[in-house]
Amino acid sequence: MAESTDLLQGTLDLLILKSLALAPMHGWGIAERIQQVSKDALQIGQGSLYPALHRLEYKGWIKSNWGVSENNRHAKFYSLTRTGKKQLQAELDNWDRLTNAIALVLERI
């Protein structure tokens, strides 16, 4: 099972939201996409992915619809809600602030 504990708390949420910003996707697609884009550096296991998806859906940031996947299978597609879009922007700003701050500290000390 791929470990996701290296990810900062909350970072997974940001990655999921960002992935869904382009188009609705199913769980497998999200994991695959993050893995590809990060050049296999980030592997999201199902044990972290689905609880996170459920959490976000319960928060109302994403919503799910059953649809048909590219290989013609019944699959659950997640997409961003309006609050989710706003939330994504807020999380991105947060992320920028945090990484800038950490970069500053790393440079100066």
Add this chain to the structure above:
Amino acid sequence: MISEILTRLRFLVTAKTQAEVDDELRFHLEHLTEANMAAGMPPEEARRQAAIAFGGVERTREECREQRPGRFMEAVVQDVRYGLRTLRKDPGFTTVVIFTLALGIGANAAMFSVIRAVLLKPLQYRDPDRLVRLVLAVPRRNVPDQAFNEVRFEEMQSASHSFSKLGAFGPLENLTLSGSGEPEVVNAARVSANFLNILGVEPVLGRSFLPDEDRHGGPAAAMISSELWRRRFNGDPQVVGKSTALDEVSYTIIGVLPAGFAFPVADIDIWVTRPSEWSALPSGAWRTVGLLKGFARLNPLVNLEQARAEMSVLQKRYALAHPNPVDADPSVTMGVVPLRDQLVSNVRPMLWMLFGAVGFLLLIACANVASLSLARATSRSREFAVRAAIGATRRRLVGQLLAESLLLAVAGGAGGVLLEKWSLHAIVRMDALNLPRAAEIRLDGVVLGFALVVSIATGILFGLFPSLSVSRPNIAGILREGIGAAGRGAWRFLSSRTALVVGQVALSTVLLIGAALLLKSFARLHSVDPGFRPSNLLTLRIALPRAKYDTDAKKKAFFQELMRRVTAVPGVQSATAALSLPTKNSLYTNIMKVEGVDLADKDFGLPDMQLQSVTPSYFQTLGIPLQRGREFTAGDNAPGAPPVVMINESLARLFWPNYPTGRDPIGRHIWEGADKAIGELEIVGVVGDVHERGLTSEPRPEFYVPLIVHPPQRAYLAARTQGADPLGLANTIRNEVLAIDRDQAVSDVHTMEEVIEESVGQRRLTMVLVGLFASVALLLSVVGIYGLVAYSVALRTQEVGIRRALGAQTGDILRLVLSQGLALAISGVALGLIGTFALTRVMKEFLFQISATDPPTFVGVALLFVLVVLAASFIPARRAARGDPLLALRVG
């Protein structure tokens, strides 16, 4: 934000189903397999690799469920229901735990309600924080709250600026209330006219006292309690203005006080003014004899410290103006103490100590329950491993165990409240406690809240140990090999239990030493020689109404006739009438002059000398030894006889420090001053000291005069009987009194032994209670130790088997197990001894003639504990030594 809440609410109603999650997971797994096949794996291998990479789905399913809103509440409900089910399945455990907790929580809640009502709640007066008591302390004579005289009171009233109002109350009295119905004896308080004004209390009917009613010789006015008003006057709204007779003197009722009003003490029926007009004293003594205790309301801008400073200046000024030995003593202080603190000062240390004791008891009970739960958790480790394997998170496991503990604790708390309700009834009724404000003790919301908080804290405390140990189970190990081989885990439980048992033993040691010290003190107290023989003595009290017995001749005639009749009763050896008896309210007066001795203060002489007025047979009846000279004779009581006096050893030493050598006191004269009726007296005898103020306080200078010299209005009768049951003669003697005067009331019929018992009642009760708590603590620790040793023996079965197979003898095995118990006992007892040393300061106050670090007690309790622990370990030890070694090896 709002949309988020709405979403949550929606999902609360329409939760996602389990099937949805499963579908998603299956979909994910299929994709993984396809990805593997795309990479060139054969289908079988692709599926296998995918399953390995995918991992277990149970935890994911569980965690997806966990995300649901309202999941927490659902989990709690589930935990509670599951907890109830498991507890029902184990009724023995459940009963023992609930009972133990009920005991601990109940005792604590009861003590808390007493302490809250008595020590913590503000008094029910206006601005109670501003009310103070003026406390005259005489440290050299060990008198913490000495009454002072009217002269000092008037000086304080006119000179002090710290108080907006300053008042006083005098000695309490029993007066006979007559007119409008049967005569009855009532409790009366003498207070200054401004007392309600100071306290800020309004009468429910009528008015308060007027200043003119405080003047000696002013109008006689009385206020009555609501209780007396209802009982005797049927709540008559026209009662104000009616007149009633107290000791056959007419008083006008001017007002009714609110129900529950309890100043200066509870259960007063009637209040009258002029606090120094104590009916036991002739009017000449009113101004100079110390009879008053002061109380006041602080001025708005004055704090306690400022008031204290002013009082100490006034005290110095008074001592300069009246340089008699007692008043001028520089250690005498006039303190200013918050009224509430002074009111409860005699019970405060005792209550806190008892609260501490029940606190210890609760901790011990907690340790026991924790130990039991640990044992139970160990045997349930398989259950927890299974639950963890099928996806329970650590939080759920801990939550489950905590839910069980809290259920037990709350059930225990409920039992405790029942126990408390019952014990509060008992506490309030215990006269020996002498509890002030007892009427305010009740089981209210705050007390229930306290019980609830204690229960929950208890539940968390004893639930924590097992939860933390159990929630990281070695799943694979336990499932594969069963409980026995989950060795490391079991040993971990063992070490937590060891800590618990050691703590338990330490706490019980402290309690047991405390109880032993109290017991020893009490025994010492009983071995104090009171200075007379209390056995076979019947005592009773007679108050002659002032109006009927208005002359000394009438009083003397009554007592003479009484003595003649009582002495003639068959079974009575001798009888006496006296102003007072040991431990009863005694009378203090001044000695103005002593022949051949120079007194520093010519105006006041020596104050606070105890005066006794007795019939000739007093010393013989009480068994007080004559040291020198002679006892009183019938001739001393004859009219016109030269006035004589007997003094006690302490007084002789005060005048002639070399007594019994040096100058002979016999034949010298002294002058009694406060009571002008007495005057010059010739010393005819010296008798031994008597502990007049109870066994714990030292005898004080005292002098005795014949009854005719100072015929009392109220007196005690004491009769020494031949039989061992003095009370058997009570009715005969009462009838003799009625034969002289059929209206004469007799009260307080007791044996002298009962009177002395009553004076040490509070000590006895404290001792009994602490002893009780200590015994329960001991019992709980023994159970704890037994359980622990038995458990560790069970764990070591295999080891013991190997040892025996290798040739160890029964004795070796016994020694092995017993030494474990011994190590527990010694570490616990050592900790307990350290704790006790830390608490000596607290204990000192309750001890009598024994050190708080009394070595025999410490050693004795320590040895007792070690023996008890050895006995508790012996049973499991023998079981281990006797068992079949082959069987033991196979079990392993």
